[in-house]
Amino acid sequence: xxxxxxxxxxxxxxxxxxxxxxxxxxxxxxxxxxxxxxxxxxxxxxxxxxxxxxxxxxxxxxxxxxxxxxxxxxxxxxxxxxxxxxxxxxxxxxxxxxxxxxxxxxxxxxxxxxxxxxxxxxxxxxxxxxxxxxxxxxxxxxxxxxxxxxxxxxxx
Amino acid sequence: xxxxxxxxxxxxxxxxxxxxxxxxxxxxxxxxxxxxxxxxxxxxxxxxxxxxxxxxxxxxxxxxxxxxxxxxxxxxxxxxxxxxxxxxxxxxxxxxxxxxxxxxxxxxxxxxxxxxxxxxxxxxxxxxxxxxxxxxxxxx
Numbered sequence: 001x002x003x004x005x006x007x008x009x010x011x012x013x014x015x016x017x018x019x020x021x022x023x024x025x026x027x028x029x030x031x032x033x034x035x036x037x038x039x040x041x042x043x044x045x046x047x048x049x050x051x052x053x054x055x056x057x058x059x060x061x062x063x064x065x066x067x068x069x070x071x072x073x074x075x076x077x078x079x080x081x082x083x084x085x086x087x088x089x090x091x092x093x094x095x096x097x098x099x100x101x102x103x104x105x106x107x108x109x110x111x112x113x114x115x116x117x118x119x120x121x122x123x124x125x126x127x128x129x130x131x132x133x134x135x136x137x138x139x140x141x142x143x144x145x146x147x148x149x150x151x152x153x154x155x156x
Numbered sequence: 157x158x159x160x161x162x163x164x165x166x167x168x169x170x171x172x173x174x175x176x177x178x179x180x181x182x183x184x185x186x187x188x189x190x191x192x193x194x195x196x197x198x199x200x201x202x203x204x205x206x207x208x209x210x211x212x213x214x215x216x217x218x219x220x221x222x223x224x225x226x227x228x229x230x231x232x233x234x235x236x237x238x239x240x241x242x243x244x245x246x247x248x249x250x251x252x253x254x255x256x257x258x259x260x261x262x263x264x265x266x267x268x269x270x271x272x273x274x275x276x277x278x279x280x281x282x283x284x285x286x287x288x289x290x291x292x293x294x295x296x
Contacts, residue, residue, distance in 0.1 A: 082171050092181050092188045103273060106250045106288065131212075135203055138213050140290055142220050143272070148186050150216045 023073035032074070035067050040081065042068070047075035054084045094121045095145040107140040114153065121147030128154040159187040159217055162209065166220075169205045173198045175222065190221045196293075199224050226269065226294050233277065233292040235262045242292075244285035248274030256283030263295060 023031075025044040032049060033042045037060065043050045049068045055061050061081045068077045095103070101118045108116045111133060115126045123146045129137065134155055141149055159182050160167070167180050167189065175191035175198070182188070193199040199222050206213065206220055235242045235258045244256040248271050258264050258279050267284065268276035274286040 082168075084171075090181075092183045102249060102251075106273065107290075109250050134212065135207070136290075139199075139203060143223060145221070146219060147184070148216055149213070149219065151212070151214050153212075155212050 028071060028073050032068050032071050035071075036064055040064050044074075047073055048078065049074050049076070050078040050080060052080045053082075055081050056084055058083065093145055094147045097121065100144060100146060103144045104141065104146075107137065107144065111137050118146075122150055123148070124150040125153050128156055130156050159185075163187055163189070163206075163218060165209060166202065166205045166218075169202055170222075173201065175202075176225070185217060187218045188221065189218065191223075192225045193222050194225055196224050223272070227296070230294040230296065231266050232263050232295040233266050233275070234295055235260055235264065235287075235291060236293045237291050242287055244277065244279065244283055244287055245274075246285055248286045250288075252286070255285045256281075258287065264292075266292075266294070 025046065028047065028049065029042055029044040032044070033040075036042060036051075037055065039053045039055060041052045043052070049071075051064055051068060055064065061079065061083065064081055065077050065079045068074060097118055097120065100121065100123065104116050104118055104123055108114055111129060113127050114129055114137065117124045117126075123141055123144075125137075125141075134153065138149065138151070160180065170178055170189060170191060173193065175193055178189075178191040180187070180189050193202070202220065202222055206218065210218065237260050239260055241257040241259055243254045244258060245252040246255050256279060258277070262279070264280065264287075265278040266275060267278050269289070271286075271289075273289055275289045275292055276284070277287050277292070278284045
């Protein structure tokens, strides 16, 4: 009996000792969250920190990870932060019609079932096309800086 | 804002794929997504996502301008026509006279890529001229 008791109290003491040594997940979460930028969400499971949210650039993403790693009790960091797309205020550059007409003709040359027209930056497509060719044609037209692609094609 | 919501899955995919110089702009009822993909597979993936949101691209409310980055050190390209020979022209444009042909699958030399659409090439026979870049696949 005595041995069992002794063993049990030793186990309790060990648990308390380890618990005192490694901070609880909740405490880590609070500490890391306090140091991170507002848009960074922090979750902690058994000392593993997961970062989520949208930040402005790669530097911010790396910085968030460094902060989390430096926190006491953190075993590892999963960095799931994503970079916010730039909502540029610069106006979209649209090709002028003469350039567009020439480039659209070049792109459409190998799609004989398609009729194209260009007016005020809008490329209009008429006729018919196969599904696989449609993707290729759309890819080729989209890099020509059109204002819009008005696709009226019948997909076969 | 509505367009950005409609194509959110696409902009999210572009962000996740690490598209560089990514710009998302809305102007006069059209959403413009510009950027550069690391490889052709990434670009094709984005077009798959686009096709899921707008089957057959009939909406006319998105211009997805994503190019594939080409390593400046690359000097060879493979002809990736469906099956036919690729025309080599005197100048950049289908209105230019044909000065030679490159066979389907042939690997030719890239001389100049300053024009995005038409690349200056040289065949193994020494013919030099412009080919439509979409039919050329840079070789690493």
